[in-house]
Amino acid sequence: MDNPDTTGTAPWSDADVRARVEALLKTLSLAEKVGQLVQIGAADFVPGPKPEVVIRQGGAGSVLWLNDTKRFNALQKIAVEESPSKIPLLFALDVIHGYRTIFPVPLALAASWDPATIEGAQSVAAQEARAAGLHWTFAPMLDIARDARWGRIVEGAGEDPYLGAAVAAAQVRGFQGAYLGTPGRVVACAKHFAGYGASDGGRDYDPVYLSENQLRNVYFPPFRAAVDAGVGTFMSAYMDLNDVPATGNRWLLRDILRGEWGFGGFVVSDAFAVGNLVTQGFAHDARDAAQRALSAGLDVDMASSTYLDHLTGLIEDGTIPLEVLDDAVRTILAVKVRLGLFEQPYTDEGLLADVIARPEHRAEARRAAQRSMVLLRNEGQLLPLSKSLKHITVIGSLANSKEATEGSWMVFGHVPAAVTILEGLRAKLPDATIDYAPGPEINRDIPSWFESAMAGGSRASQSPEDAERAYQAALATAQRADLIIMVLGEHANMSGEAASRASLDLPGRQEELLKAVVALGKPVVLVLLNGRPLSINWAADHVPAILEAWEPGTEGGHAVADILFGDANPGGKLPVTFPRKGSHAPLYYARNTTHSPEESPLYNPRYWDGLPTPLYPFGYGLSYTTFALTNLAVSAPQVRVGDSASVTVDVTNTGAVAGDEVVQLYIHQRFGSDSRPMRELKGFERITLQPGETRPVSFQLGPAELGYWSTNAGRWVQDATTIDLWVGSDSRATLHTQLVVTV
């Protein structure tokens, strides 16, 4: 799509920004400086005085949990005309996968393995959000997630640091444009720094214990990539990392982020997290929490009011040097200067309607949804379906749910308006009879606070009698059809924050109904709507066609119909391993080789009650065509440490229709300073090939790909060793060669 402003250059030089910031800083009183570090929540659930009152007194530098252009302008007017400093506010919100035009959830976008699509999606999100008056989004979420039980796996790019880093950079470019302050874009926020995805047991918010080597090799790379892409802000994570809350973690926020990576933006806490340093058993009281957070490098207090209440006193009595406060204020003023807020603090209230009406936004959302879907099974080439089908039954309560189609993390106040799968199918085949039976509803066993605050939230639960009636009605409807499309999975509120679960099975009576429908002996297609891997073991053996549609967004129903009827050919690949059971989590492909490899009979099996091999491996996904990979070659059999080699392979479309293949390069280091994973992704490219077409694909392998943080050496190393290389269509790739690395 047309992104006119991705190559522009900033109107401000760094020196201009610095000079402007220093001039502003000199005019600010202590209280006004503290105010810049305070973010207030404008939602009803936030206790305390009204935003208008706090802003008028100069007690806020930014506002969140508000999505109303008129009120943005009204609050901004108070800030720039009535507050003591007259400094404009930043308006921030979680715009995670679209503002009005909703794109597939981030895990799904990652499944496209297509940075250009992801950048395009977040650029649309940014344009719409900015037109509404927002300046800053709390995205991208960059937490590596290897435990499918963790609900927030839906918000990230999955389990892999290499894919995660590529997706991170694409999102930052999409949100921010060519530079921070690009007109019509927003400031991005890399969150949650760091390690949040590795919570004990996959339970949301629980403590995280990760070695330095795991952090640096696995959990940090997407964050580092965001810094390198120029991300404006970071958000600290909620939980304890190795017994130090991320919000008060000087090693994370000062030593790594600023010291090693040179990040020059600012860090906001997660919601109420500064105040909660007391709850977490870290800070003695709120004053101690404020002191320890700011000293650790946490610039902005999200909604806890701890900085507002205590920073002035802490500076006045000399507990915190003024220079520490000034440095934090500088980073916030710099973002406001770069955004041009001093010149144009207001938003044109007519703009949003024009921007959201752009037809290319919808087209981009449909294409992104098509590209993110993963074909998991297609026995006997049941798919694509014929458009001459006369009588189809669609079953499943998710099939006609706008919330489930748009998915987890709706923008505050957004009303879901997706094309559902049922609607998409009816639009695709206007002349066919398409019956619909929702079957029994599905619900969480235990609701969360987010149920009431977010779209897709609480529904009255169905009585067992009504559920039984709905179940029987679905079976009866299925009897009449030539083909049945079952839409099963999870509701939007079943993944996301406070939405972890112990099992990965289809919730409710969905699998029971699936079995009964398959027993009718008619062709059945299963479409999955979900925000995490699901253990669909029975379906994987018995349902001939399975499409992983994730939570595909506004155009999701059209995109599913496009794929099922062959107007688009699926080419997405799994960015996460699908385990056979929740209790197998965390399960990921990049594990170390052990003294007793899994294929050896000695000391195996790993569990005696079921193999923990993946149901579907990382990188997996089918197409309506087939591909052959041949002529794998390395530019040199041997290179020196520090030098690079290129790896090439020819990819041929051997089937009858055009299609996409994601060519993937994996490496394994045979020996060295530390043991290394049995496979690690180090290159990928999604290409489109016509039937019979062959194209070479090449990857570079150099110190960036072959180096790692060594526990033994306590530093980054690249070893003299032998590297196994595989290129293929998923993490089980078999086409092999090797590269010798010498000193």
Ligand code: BGC
């Ligand atoms: C979440 C963040 C989010 C923040 C603001 C928190 O509960 O953890 O990801 O950005 O709320 O809405």
